Amino acid sequence: MTNAVPLSYYLGISGLLFALGILGVLIRRNPLIIFMSIELMLNGANLAFLAFSNAFHVLTGQIFVFFVMTVAAAEVAVGLALIVVIFRTKHNIDVDVLNSLKG
Amino acid sequence: MNLSAMFLTLVPLVVFLPVAGLLVNLVFGGRLGEKAVGAIASTASGLAFVVSVLLAYAVWIGNGVTVVVPFADWIQIGALNVPWAFRVDTLSVTMMLVVSGVGTLIHVYAIGYMHEDVRYKNDLGRYRRFFVYLNLFIALMMVLVSGDSYLMLFVGWEGVGLCSYLLIGFWFEKDTLGRASLANAQAAKKAMIANRIGDFGFLLASFTMFWAFKSLTFDTVFAQSAQVAPGVVLAITLFLLIGVTGKSAQLPLYVWLPDAMAGPTPVSALIHAATMVTAGVYLVARSAPLYSVVPAAQTTVALVGGVTALFAATIAVGQYDIKKVLAYSTISQLGFMVAAVGMGAYVAGMFHLVTHAFFKALLFLSAGSVILGMERGHHHLAHGEPGGEGEAAFDPNDMRNMGGLRKQMPATFWVYLAGTLALAGIVPWAGFWSKDEILAEALQRFPAVFWLLTAAAFFTAFYMGRQIWMVFFGEPRHAAAGHAEESPKVILVPLIILAVLATLGGAFNLPVPGVNFLTDWLGHTIAGVEAGSFNFLVAGLSTVLALLAIALSWFLYGRKPLEAGEKDPLQRLLGPVFTIFERKYWVDEAYAAVLINRYVDLARFLAEVIDARFWHDWFHDTVIAGTYQWLSRTVLSQGLDVHGIDAFFNGLGELTKRASAGLRRVQNGFVRSYALAVLAGIVIIIGYLILK
Numbered sequence: 001m002t003n004a005v006p007l008s009y010y011l012g013i014s015g016l017l018f019a020l021g022i023l024g025v026l027i028r029r030n031p032l033i034i035f036m037s038i039e040l041m042l043n044g045a046n047l048a049f050l051a052f053s054n055a056f057h058v059l060t061g062q063i064f065v066f067f068v069m070t071v072a073a074a075e076v077a078v079g080l081a082l083i084v085v086i087f088r089t090k091h092n093i094d095v096d097v098l099n100s101l102k103g
Numbered sequence: 104m105n106l107s108a109m110f111l112t113l114v115p116l117v118v119f120l121p122v123a124g125l126l127v128n129l130v131f132g133g134r135l136g137e138k139a140v141g142a143i144a145s146t147a148s149g150l151a152f153v154v155s156v157l158l159a160y161a162v163w164i165g166n167g168v169t170v171v172v173p174f175a176d177w178i179q180i181g182a183l184n185v186p187w188a189f190r191v192d193t194l195s196v197t198m199m200l201v202v203s204g205v206g207t208l209i210h211v212y213a214i215g216y217m218h219e220d221v222r223y224k225n226d227l228g229r230y231r232r233f234f235v236y237l238n239l240f241i242a243l244m245m246v247l248v249s250g251d252s253y254l255m256l257f258v259g260w261e262g263v264g265l266c267s268y269l270l271i272g273f274w275f276e277k278d279t280l281g282r283a284s285l286a287n288a289q290a291a292k293k294a295m296i297a298n299r300i301g302d303f304g305f306l307l308a309s310f311t312m313f314w315a316f317k318s319l320t321f322d323t324v325f326a327q328s329a330q331v332a333p334g335v336v337l338a339i340t341l342f343l344l345i346g347v348t349g350k351s352a353q354l355p356l357y358v359w360l361p362d363a364m365a366g367p368t369p370v371s372a373l374i375h376a377a378t379m380v381t382a383g384v385y386l387v388a389r390s391a392p393l394y395s396v397v398p399a400a401q402t403t404v405a406l407v408g409g410v411t412a413l414f415a416a417t418i419a420v421g422q423y424d425i426k427k428v429l430a431y432s433t434i435s436q437l438g439f440m441v442a443a444v445g446m447g448a449y450v451a452g453m454f455h456l457v458t459h460a461f462f463k464a465l466l467f468l469s470a471g472s473v474i475l476g477m478e479r480g481h482h483h484l485a486h487g488e489p490g491g492e493g494e495a496a497f498d499p500n501d502m503r504n505m506g507g508l509r510k511q512m513p514a515t516f517w518v519y520l521a522g523t524l525a526l527a528g529i530v531p532w533a534g535f536w537s538k539d540e541i542l543a544e545a546l547q548r549f550p551a552v553f554w555l556l557t558a559a560a561f562f563t564a565f566y567m568g569r570q571i572w573m574v575f576f577g578e579p580r581h582a583a584a585g586h587a588e589e590s591p592k593v594i595l596v597p598l599i600i601l602a603v604l605a606t607l608g609g610a611f612n613l614p615v616p617g618v619n620f621l622t623d624w625l626g627h628t629i630a631g632v633e634a635g636s637f638n639f640l641v642a643g644l645s646t647v648l649a650l651l652a653i654a655l656s657w658f659l660y661g662r663k664p665l666e667a668g669e670k671d672p673l674q675r676l677l678g679p680v681f682t683i684f685e686r687k688y689w690v691d692e693a694y695a696a697v698l699i700n701r702y703v704d705l706a707r708f709l710a711e712v713i714d715a716r717f718w719h720d721w722f723h724d725t726v727i728a729g730t731y732q733w734l735s736r737t738v739l740s741q742g743l744d745v746h747g748i749d750a751f752f753n754g755l756g757e758l759t760k761r762a763s764a765g766l767r768r769v770q771n772g773f774v775r776s777y778a779l780a781v782l783a784g785i786v787i788i789i790g791y792l793i794l795k
């Protein structure tokens with residue numbers, strides 16, 4: 001496989017994914033969507049890792065991606081459990097309604 | 104070093120032996136018991152007498168030598184140099200012998216007399232306190248007579264005044280009838296204050312002396328007495344006279360001595376008859392070189408003495424209290440002595456001082472024995488504890504309660520009679536020789552005083568005769584007198600010794616060349632002493648007058664004894680004049696009206712107006728307290744604290760509160776806005792890192 005696609009393209013898509021993730025976190029009120037957006041940000045970062053790994057021929061970036069995916073999976077497990085518990089007590093999972101920790 | 108020189112170095116012991124006695128009693132007396140306390144005190148005084156005898160021997164061997172024994176440095180300030188030195192000469196040794204000799208007898212007597220106080224409220228401390236004071240008195244009297252300067256003399260002078268105060272007020276919680284009262288304490292205070300006036304004169308004399316002579320030591324002062332202006336010496340001697348009138352109870356300061364009889368009888372005998380009150384006579388005799396320079400001062404002293412002698416003798420005629428009669432008699436006899444030393448008849452004065460110490464101590468102590476006998480008779484009747492329930496107010500001192508005591512108390516009667524004959528001046532008792540010497544000298548030097556003293560001698564014999572008839576003859580006028588009992592031996596033995604001395608004491612100075620020992624003896628110390636000649640006219644006149652007075656007293660009081668409740672026969676005879684005597688010329692009342700009440704008014708004015716209203720209410724409360732309150736309340740509290748410090752810290756708190764209220768809005772609970780804040784923060788940081 002040749003270097004048909006330049007590094008900057010990957011990084012552009014990576015930044016786009018990350019920005020979309022941020023936008024999703026900031027705009028959406030459904031925690032499931034927010035989680036998805038966080039996944040989007042993490043995968044944006046993963047894409048950057050992979051791109052650099054491929055470009056500079058260093059395996060460290062690919063190893064790091066595995067870690068990130070593991071952590072993301074664990075995070076989603078914990079997060080979904082929290083959402084279930086919150087729904088049981090509040091009968092609602094809208095993040096804007098969950099503001100009882102305000103000052 | 105020969106024996107007599109060694110004896111002379113013992114002289115500090117006359118002061119320190121009594122001090123040792125009092126210290127032993129003070130430290131151990133509480134545990135030793137009654138007998139030991141009395142024995143220790145008497146031994147201390149007795150040893151002081153032994154030392155005095157050794158000193159007398161040494162002076163006699165040294166042919167009347169004057170020795171100054173330096174002891175310690177005391178005051179050295181600029182030109183003033185006052186060491187503590189002991190002066191041993193014939194005059195001081197005579198005084199030491201009298202003080203310690205009579206003092207020891209009175210210590211022994213007091214062991215018996217104070218027995219009632221042993222178990223006072225189950226506390227031996229009171230009995231011990233008496234002997235501690237008594238030893239302290241002996242020590243300070245020794246300081247007085249042995250001092251080598253006017254200042255050392257003054258130390259003793261003040262010290263014996265203190266002891267006098269302490270002992271007059273010994274029974275401070277009651278009056279002479281044993282009732283709870285302040286009377287005894289007030290008598291003590293009166294003595295203190297009257298003496299303070301006299302001491303003020305003494306101090307002025309000392310200041311003048313130092314100003315004129317730059318020294319207070321006897322020899323230095325006397326050596327210069329002829330070199331300064333006579334007016335200065337006159338001032339010094341007259342100031343000293345004020346001191347003498349205070350201490351020796353002369354007109355006009357004598358008023359404290361009759362009240363001093365509130366003290367226990369041994370105290371009256373020792374301090375207020377035999378020793379302390381003669382300190383004034385000693386002072387004039389000691390200051391003979393000063394007085395001999397200024398005849399005007401001598402005249403004044405002699406007149407004060409003569410007038411006092413007659414004045415007090417007339418008061419004694421009208422008294423009923425056995426001790427008050429003797430007190431006025433003491434004032435009168437002190438008048439004799441002061442008149443004698445004032446006229447320059449120093450030996451006659453000192454001679455009378457010695458014999459008077461014997462017979463007046465004897466009279467007081469036997470009066471004490473009479474009082475004890477009366478009290479025992481009274482307790483016998485009351486069948487109760489002394490001072491307990493069932494005991495009516497009863498005056499054991501009042502001669503109107505007595506009568507017929509000759510039968511109950513024979514030994515006391517005989518010694519009392521000896522003292523009376525000595526005081527009345529009957530041949531050959533001691534008082535005859537000494538009084539006669541004064542009278543003979545007075546006729547020669549100062550006839551006016553001679554007549555005053557002769558009249559006084561007549562009254563003396565009369566009031567003593569009156570006392571003998573009233574106390575010892577006739578029938579008991581009170582049941583207590585009927586049950587009176589004789590005193591124990593410890594009381595009688597000192598009385599008998601004193602009676603012998605009062606009888607034979609005249610032998611010290613018989614008016615015959617060769618046997619006038621005291622004249623020779625004192626002649627070594629006092630310059631210009633001549634042997635008194637025996638004047639048969641004077642002796643005859645005074646003896647006749649004395650016998651006449653005794654006969655008159657028998658006619659009034661002895662022929663038909665006084666009945667209980669009866670008026671004094673002399674009152675029928677003299678009428679209002681007797682009332683004047685009885686009320687003591689209203690001198691106390693006059694002093695109260697003219698001086699004391701005015702002083703109290705002034706004190707009250709100062710207390711209520713100046714102190715309370717002006718000083719306290721206005722100055723302190725309004726000015727000082729008000730200013731402080733204004734300062735603290737208005738300026739510091741309101742101004743500085745509330746509007747300054749409080750406002751600053753309250754403002755600080757308010758600021759924090761508002762800032763936090765503003766910041767609190769940031770924490771709004773919307774997770775997404777936090778996420779936005781985090782994003783913004785990251786953008787800023789990264790932006791900073793990139794654009795840096």
